[in-house]
Each structure stands twice: as structure tokens, then as C-alpha cells.
Amino acid sequence: MTVETINKNQQENIISDRQARKSFFSIFLKWEWLLFVLILLVIFINTRLSPFFLNAINLSRTSSDFMEIGLMMLPMVLIIVTGNIDLSVASNMGMSASLMGLMHNMGINIWLAALAGLTLGTLGGVLNGYLVAYVKLPSLVVTLGTFAFFRGIAFGFLGDQAARNYPSQFTFIGQGRVFDTLIPFSVVLFIALALIFGLVLHRTIIGRQLYAIGNNEPAAKYSGVPVEKIKFILFIVSGFISALAGLVLAARFGSTRPDNGTGLELAVITAAVLGGLDINGGKGSMYGATLALVLIGLLRFGMGLLNIQSQVQSMVIGLLLIVSILVPHIGQQIRFLKQVKFRWQSILMTVGLLVVFTAFFIFFFWSRAPIIAQF
Amino acid sequence: MKNRYLIISLVTLIIFSFALSACAPADPEPPVVEDVEEVEEVADPAECENYVLVPKNLGNPYFDTGNVGAQEAAGELGITVLYQGSATADASEQITLLNSLIAQQVCGLAISANDEDALVPTGQAAMEAGIAVVTWDSAIAPAGRDLHINQAELEGIGRVQIEMASRLAGPDGGEIAILSATSTAPNQNAWIEVMEQVLTEPEYANLELVEIVYGDDDDTKSYNEAQALFTKYPDLKVIIAPTTVGIAASARAVTDADLIGQVFVTGLGTPNQMREYVKNGSAPEFALWNPADLAYLSVYAMHALATGEIQASAGETFTAGRLGEYTVEDDPDLGLNVLLGAPFVYDADNIDDFDW
Structure with missing residues (x-):
């Protein structure tokens, strides 16, 4: 057998692996339908509760609030599919934007400064990628380190200073709207990139290789998937996109401070996981993640219109996340139930879910009581 | 087998999402609609009633004390002042919050800014929407607000x-x-x-x-x-x-x-x-300074702006309840501002009135 035929066989192996998982994957297609139904429900209920919800200007303004998260989510989806994670995205974004801000303060042309920011972000990705792919350190630990490291550099660039007075051509990236419509430029940017990332994940061999790595890395490696190279590139792309998100944020704020975007990495991961991605890799889709982002955005906006406290808002998102993981789990338990008759775990699980629901109801009423009283 | 799993998931999620967005759909709904029409009808700014005091973050005793003063002013003026803040003192969270408040077409916002510069576009959007924007405790740069209520000189x-x-x-x-x-x-x-x-x-x-x-x-x-x-x-x-x-x-x-x-x-x-x-x-x-007085003055200033009593230009005067008369001043660094006055002296007689 020649090398080529071996490779061909290995390719077939991967593909046949995908075939075997097809039935399982189809369930996750349904998860996206559930998200879709949820989005419709949220829109329906919010429209009835607040007349300001279906207002084009309001929705346009709100959507741009979530685009930095959305942008960083795109490479994050690919990274999570391979069973890795990148915790440094928000810090990288702060670092790149701070370098750009520093150069702008020094009087350098804003586009040159932006280019430098993008380059620095990409380099940050190179560092992550090298340590994860070639030194073979766990991505969680590496990016936890760079999470602090990049943020430190950001403070090194700007300290307690701010960069401001960006030219309007630049702030257009974050504040502008396309062709006099109400669609923010950043949304168009996000949709374009989401299409590209989605196509890569679902329509190319590289995409399949990502799933292969996530399902069984050694097997993928021995099947000829260039695991190291793919991981390396993924983290570089993540660094670049984080820097891009940093520029969008700086443009939206019209200014940069080194603490910009602190904590956004968790919002990014939340959206991805709510979208049906398995944090252990191998499962999930770009559609799901994007729908989850829309769902979170609409939920937050709707709850904001009802003046629900932001702590409670975070709680709702958190509970939604837990439920999104619990539901498939319970589904599996029920399937077992049919085969094995009885399982006490499933009862525990149901009780647990009931407790979560009850707690949720109580908190919800508690938080809304003053608002209801006002009416 | 699979169908059953799906149905159960679907039902659970639907229940959940109903809980999520409308706990008690029965009671608040019809009044909400009425309320809205009322708000939309307010072409006459003198009738404006809904104001919001935005702290840097919730759960901070300093700002909670401010809210006490704000509610006092609200009672005197016969307006509603909602106390709404982000969970953490973070600019992006605050912007998201402000966007939802702007969307509700409130009459005025009194903001303690988490980022002087990042909030400028949002403040401008609020002013474009006809909302009176004052800052207290921590200012937005002059371009992004009408007035700053300055606590300390x-x-x-x-x-x-x-x-x-x-x-x-x-x-x-x-x-x-x-x-x-x-x-x-x-x-x-x-x-x-x-x-x-x-x-x-x-x-x-x-x-x-x-x-x-x-x-x-x-x-x-x-x-x-x-x-x-x-x-x-x-x-x-x-x-x-x-x-x-x-x-x-x-x-x-x-x-x-x-x-x-x-x-x-x-x-x-x-x-x-x-x-x-x-x-x-x-x-x-x-x-x-006394944060309660600061917020009290902020509510009066915001109300004066929203009702057209003042137009945000230097030299204008307005009366702020028990604190007396104030003048809008122009400062090269601070822009248009109102100075709260001499600092508040705490001693054994009054210290137990404060908890921050």
C-alpha cells in the first residue's frame, strides 16, 4: 500500500466515524430548533410586556452591544469543538486595543495603530497556540496564564490613562450604520465572519477534522489529522479575532481603557455552551452558538426593559445555561429508564430540576415585585 | 424513544421560558399598555415622571445612601426615580443598561459613570432621544451629558x-x-x-x-x-x-x-x-460630601432639565428643595456643572444617620 492509499483509508475512517455519529448529531440539530423556539417565545412575550421591545432603533442599538462577544465566540466555537478553550480572549482584546490607544495618543495614524493592535493580538494567539499545540500544555492552564498576562500588558500600555478622540472614520466600525439603514456595521461584520466560520466548520474537511480532534484526539492524530498545526492555527485566529473585537469595542466606546472588556470571556463561553457545544469537544454547531447569542441578547434586552436588576439577569442566564446542560442529560436518563426500568438517579435529577425551578420562580417574583407594585 | 426525549425537553423548555419572561402575565399586562400610552403622549415635558438614578454598581452602600436622598427628592417633586445599576462597576455593562433605559424613553438619567469616555456615545444617544442627562459622583466627559453635579471643590x-x-x-x-x-x-x-x-x-x-x-x-x-x-x-x-x-x-x-x-x-x-x-x-x-445630598441635588437638576426649567447653559439658576438655590457654572475642565457646596461635617450627633 502506498502512503496515499493509507491516507485515503484514514480519511474514510474519519468519515465513517462521522456517519456513526450522525444519529446523535441529528438530536443536536433539534437543540438548535429548541433555541429557535425559545427566541420566538422571548420575542413574543417581551413584545407583549414592553412596547419598546420591537423598536428598530432600540434593537439596532442593543445588537451592537453584543457584537464583541459574538466576534470572539466564532473562533471560540472551533476551539471548543476540538475540546480546548481560550480564556484569554477578553484580555487579548484589552491588550490589543490598549496598544492601539497608546499609539493613537502618541499621534500615530489610527489605521497604523489599529494594524499594530491586530498584529499584537495575533502574536498573543501565536503564544497561546505554540504552548498548547507544540509544548502540549493544557489550553485551560495556558490561557488562564495569558488571561492575566495580557491584561497586565494592557495596563502597562495605558496605566490609568485613557485613549480618546478617535477619528469618526474609525468609530464608524463600532457606532456606524450601513448605508443609512439601521443595521450597525459591527453586525454586518459579525454576520460575514459567522458565515465564513460556519462554512469552515460545517462544509470543509478542516471542519470535520476539528470534530475528529474533539471526539478522540489520539485517534484523529493517528488517522493523519495534523492536530498540532490545526490547534496552532486556531489559537492564532482566536488572537486575531479578539484583537478585531477590541477595535470594535474601542470604536463603539470612542475610547480605550486597559480594563475594557474585563470578564467578557465568560459571556463568550456562556453563549457557546448554551448553543449546544460540548465543553469536552466533538459536539455542537455554529448555528446553535449564534442562536444562543441572539437568545442571550434578546433576553438581556427584554429584562432590561422590564427594569429587572442586573444581578437577577445574570442569574437567569446562568440558570438557562444549567438547564441547557441538564435537559439532554435528563433525556438520556429517561431513555435509560425505558431500558433498565428504574434508576434512582433520574428521580434525583428530576427533584434537582424542580428545586432549580422553584428557586427561580421565587427569585423572579422577588425581583419583579417592586415593578409589579408600580403598575 | 427519541421522540419522547424530545417532547419532554421541549415541554420543559417551554415551561421554563414562560417562567423566564412572564411570571405573572395576568396582572401586569393591561396596565403596562396604558402606562405606555401615557409615556408616549408626554409631548409636554412638564408632565414627565419617570427618572432613573444609575449608580456605578448595585450593592454599594455609598450609592445606596445616594438613593435615599434621590427618593426624598422624588417624593417632594412627585416623580418616580428608579434606582437601576449594573451588577459590577463595568462600563460595557453600564452601557447595556443605559441602552435599555433609553429605549424606555425615560425622562431623565442621573449617572455615576464607570468610564468617563466610553459612556460619551451612549450619553449623546440619550440626549438625542430627548432625555435629560446629568452625572453625579463620577462624570461623563462634557460632550456626553448636559450637567455634572460636582461633589467637591x-x-x-x-x-x-x-x-x-x-x-x-x-x-x-x-x-x-x-x-x-x-x-x-x-x-x-x-x-x-x-x-x-x-x-x-x-x-x-x-x-x-x-x-x-x-x-x-x-x-x-x-x-x-x-x-x-x-x-x-x-x-x-x-x-x-x-x-x-x-x-x-x-x-x-x-x-x-x-x-x-x-x-x-x-x-x-x-x-x-x-x-x-x-x-x-x-x-x-x-x-x-454627603452622597444623599448629592443624589438629592442630582434629581432636582435632572428634573429641572427635563421640564425645561433650565436648558443647560452657564448662569442659569434653579432651586433644589431643602438645599436651596443653585447656579449652573462653566468650567474649562468639568464643562457645565453644579457645585453641591461645602463638604458635609460628620460628628457624634449625625453619624448614626449614615450607613456607608
Whole structure:
């Protein structure tokens, strides 16, 4: 057998692996339908509760609030599919934007400064990628380190200073709207990139290789998937996109401070996981993640219109996340139930879910009581 | 088998999402619609009723005290002031919150900004939507708001500390010392400069400033510096600490050294931190602005703007309830602002009214 035929066989192996998982994957297609139904429900209920919800200007303004998260989510989806994670995205974004801000303060042309920011972000990705792919350190630990490291550099660039007075051509990236419509430029940017990332994940061999790595890395490696190279590139792309998100944020704020975007990495991961991605890799889709982002955005906006406290808002998102993981789990338990008759775990699980629901109801009423009283 | 799993998931999620967006769809709905029409009809700004006080974050006693003052003003004006903030003191969260408030077409926003610059576009959007935007405690850059309610003015803060020191030293005066933060701290240095000027006035001729020491806003170092001060100057009467760390450390040093009644501490502090020392007599009075008054004035200013009583230009005057009359001033750095007035002096009589 020649090398080529071996490779061909290995390719077939991967593909046949995908075939075997097809039935399982189809369930996750349904998860996206559930998200879709949820989005419709949220829109329906919010429209009835607040007349300001279906207002084009309001929705346009709100959507741009979530685009930095959305942008960083795109490479994050690919990274999570391979069973890795990148915790440094928000810090990288702060670092790149701070370098750009520093150069702008020094009087350098804003586009040159932006280019430098993008380059620095990409380099940050190179560092992550090298340590994860070639030194073979766990991505969680590496990016936890760079999470602090990049943020430190950001403070090194700007300290307690701010960069401001960006030219309007630049702030257009974050504040502008396309062709006099109400669609923010950043949304168009996000949709374009989401299409590209989605196509890569679902329509190319590289995409399949990502799933292969996530399902069984050694097997993928021995099947000829260039695991190291793919991981390396993924983290570089993540660094670049984080820097891009940093520029969008700086443009939206019209200014940069080194603490910009602190904590956004968790919002990014939340959206991805709510979208049906398995944090252990191998499962999930770009559609799901994007729908989850829309769902979170609409939920937050709707709850904001009802003046629900932001702590409670975070709680709702958190509970939604837990439920999104619990539901498939319970589904599996029920399937077992049919085969094995009885399982006490499933009862525990149901009780647990009931407790979560009850707690949720109580908190919800508690938080809304003053608002209801006002009416 | 699979179908059953799906149906159960679907049902659970639907129940969940109903819970999520509408716990009690029955009661609030019809009134909501009415309420809305009311808001939309408000072409006449004089009828505007919904205002929002936005702190840097929720759960911060300083801002919660502010809300007490805001509600007092709201009661007097017959308006509703909602207290809404982000969970953390973060600019992007605050912007998301402000966007949802702008979307509700509230009449006015009084914001304590988490980022002076990042909030400018949002503040501008609010003003474009016809919303009165004032900032309190922490300003948005002038382009992003109508007015800033300024809590502290250099002169007032410096002067009040000398006044307190003079009262504590008694009619005969005596030696005083200053225990500051770091030697490079811009606020403290500016206040000390004012204090030195005030000391040259004949009224305070009997006060002698013997030394300025720096505790670097570090508790231990401030404590040691305070101890060194009264070892070095046995006749020392007053330590002025224009920093919250320094004043608490000095008062503790005086208490520990059993010098209560002999050496007094004063300066800038916060009520919860100083309560113990006000009561034991080591620091009978100290100053800082009162966040309740600050928010009270902010609500009046926001209301005056929304009703067209003032148009946000320098020289205009408005009346803020029990605080009296205020004038809009223009400042090259601060832009249009309203100054709250002399700092508030906390002492044994009023300290228990505050919890922050």
C-alpha cells in the first residue's frame, strides 16, 4: 500500500466515524430548533410586556452591544469543538486595543495603530497556540496564564490613562450604520465572519477534522489529522479575532481603557455552551452558538426593559445555561429508564430540576415585585 | 424513544421560558399598555415622571445612601426615580443598561459613570432621544451629558479641614500636623496647598503646621507615621488626614496610645469606618460630601432639565428643595456643572444617620 492509499483509508475512517455519529448529531440539530423556539417565545412575550421591545432603533442599538462577544465566540466555537478553550480572549482584546490607544495618543495614524493592535493580538494567539499545540500544555492552564498576562500588558500600555478622540472614520466600525439603514456595521461584520466560520466548520474537511480532534484526539492524530498545526492555527485566529473585537469595542466606546472588556470571556463561553457545544469537544454547531447569542441578547434586552436588576439577569442566564446542560442529560436518563426500568438517579435529577425551578420562580417574583407594585 | 426525549425537553423548555419572561402575565399586562400610552403622549415635558438614578454598581452602600436622598427628592417633586445599576462597576455593562433605559424613553438619567469616555456615545444617544442627562459622583466627559453635579471643590475641601482643626485645637490654637497619602497624590497635594493658604489667614494665626508626613495610603505605615508624630511633638493638638486610610489609622493610633482628648484626628473619612472613633472621641468630627445630598441635588437638576426649567447653559439658576438655590457654572475642565457646596461635617450627633 502506498502512503496515499493509507491516507485515503484514514480519511474514510474519519468519515465513517462521522456517519456513526450522525444519529446523535441529528438530536443536536433539534437543540438548535429548541433555541429557535425559545427566541420566538422571548420575542413574543417581551413584545407583549414592553412596547419598546420591537423598536428598530432600540434593537439596532442593543445588537451592537453584543457584537464583541459574538466576534470572539466564532473562533471560540472551533476551539471548543476540538475540546480546548481560550480564556484569554477578553484580555487579548484589552491588550490589543490598549496598544492601539497608546499609539493613537502618541499621534500615530489610527489605521497604523489599529494594524499594530491586530498584529499584537495575533502574536498573543501565536503564544497561546505554540504552548498548547507544540509544548502540549493544557489550553485551560495556558490561557488562564495569558488571561492575566495580557491584561497586565494592557495596563502597562495605558496605566490609568485613557485613549480618546478617535477619528469618526474609525468609530464608524463600532457606532456606524450601513448605508443609512439601521443595521450597525459591527453586525454586518459579525454576520460575514459567522458565515465564513460556519462554512469552515460545517462544509470543509478542516471542519470535520476539528470534530475528529474533539471526539478522540489520539485517534484523529493517528488517522493523519495534523492536530498540532490545526490547534496552532486556531489559537492564532482566536488572537486575531479578539484583537478585531477590541477595535470594535474601542470604536463603539470612542475610547480605550486597559480594563475594557474585563470578564467578557465568560459571556463568550456562556453563549457557546448554551448553543449546544460540548465543553469536552466533538459536539455542537455554529448555528446553535449564534442562536444562543441572539437568545442571550434578546433576553438581556427584554429584562432590561422590564427594569429587572442586573444581578437577577445574570442569574437567569446562568440558570438557562444549567438547564441547557441538564435537559439532554435528563433525556438520556429517561431513555435509560425505558431500558433498565428504574434508576434512582433520574428521580434525583428530576427533584434537582424542580428545586432549580422553584428557586427561580421565587427569585423572579422577588425581583419583579417592586415593578409589579408600580403598575 | 427519541421522540419522547424530545417532547419532554421541549415541554420543559417551554415551561421554563414562560417562567423566564412572564411570571405573572395576568396582572401586569393591561396596565403596562396604558402606562405606555401615557409615556408616549408626554409631548409636554412638564408632565414627565419617570427618572432613573444609575449608580456605578448595585450593592454599594455609598450609592445606596445616594438613593435615599434621590427618593426624598422624588417624593417632594412627585416623580418616580428608579434606582437601576449594573451588577459590577463595568462600563460595557453600564452601557447595556443605559441602552435599555433609553429605549424606555425615560425622562431623565442621573449617572455615576464607570468610564468617563466610553459612556460619551451612549450619553449623546440619550440626549438625542430627548432625555435629560446629568452625572453625579463620577462624570461623563462634557460632550456626553448636559450637567455634572460636582461633589467637591478644591477650596471647600481644603478649608473645611482647617476649620475643623481650629475647632478641635480650641481657642488657644496649637501645633497641627498633616498625615497625607503619597507625596505625589494630586488630590491630596492640591488640598494641602489650599490648607496652607487658609492657615495664613489671621483667624488661624494661632495654628502652627509643624510637619507634613505621608502614610502612602497604607494602613500600617499611616499608623506608624501618626505614632511618630505625637512622639516627636508632645504638644501636638491635631492631626489632619485628608485621606480615608490615613484618618482611620491615625484615630486608631491615638486610641491605642491612650491620647484621646489630648490629640485629635480630623480630615476626610467615611461614616462606617470612622463611627467608632467619633464615638470614643479620638476623631470627634471629619468631613466628606454627603452622597444623599448629592443624589438629592442630582434629581432636582435632572428634573429641572427635563421640564425645561433650565436648558443647560452657564448662569442659569434653579432651586433644589431643602438645599436651596443653585447656579449652573462653566468650567474649562468639568464643562457645565453644579457645585453641591461645602463638604458635609460628620460628628457624634449625625453619624448614626449614615450607613456607608
